Amino acid sequence: MTTTPASRAYGPLPAPAPEVHPETAAFWAGTARGELLLQHCQDCASAIWYPRFLCPHCHSTRLETVEATGRGTLYSFTLTTRGILDYKDCGPYVLALVELDEGPKMMTNIVEADPSELAIGQRVEVVFHDTGEGTALPRFRPVPAQNG
Numbered sequence: 001m002t003t004t005p006a007s008r009a010y011g012p013l014p015a016p017a018p019e020v021h022p023e024t025a026a027f028w029a030g031t032a033r034g035e036l037l038l039q040h041c042q043d044c045a046s047a048i049w050y051p052r053f054l055c056p057h058c059h060s061t062r063l064e065t066v067e068a069t070g071r072g073t074l075y076s077f078t079l080t081t082r083g084i085l086d087y088k089d090c091g092p093y094v095l096a097l098v099e100l101d102e103g104p105k106m107m108t109n110i111v112e113a114d115p116s117e118l119a120i121g122q123r124v125e126v127v128f129h130d131t132g133e134g135t136a137l138p139r140f141r142p143v144p145a146q147n148g
């Protein structure tokens, strides 16, 4: 029997806990509550991802934390057939860039989807995978067309 990536079963992805640093602590605390948090620059109005101390656009330190809608579009993706480290034995999985509705692009995984049916520009929404250590990993799943 021949098994191709598109016909294999896609099991749950591992959810390794992230390293939490002072500039990312608020973000990771939000994930534990099921909130996707971004930073918003009060000087140039940019939405910022990944969390940091300085606005990457104007170097302001006047950043506030705001909750994102948790929705976006699939900007790019690839089917990873051979993972490493925590992903070594999980089988093929989708690594993706999602462009959030607020603007930033987030490296993530697409879950709860048949990879052969994914398309650039498709609407996606965040889901959180509990790491078991007080944080959760934001991943995305397709939104049914009538709800996007």
Ligand SMILES: [Zn+2]
Pocket: 041, 042, 043, 044, 045, 046, 055, 056, 057, 058, 059, 060
């Ligand atoms: Zn700024």
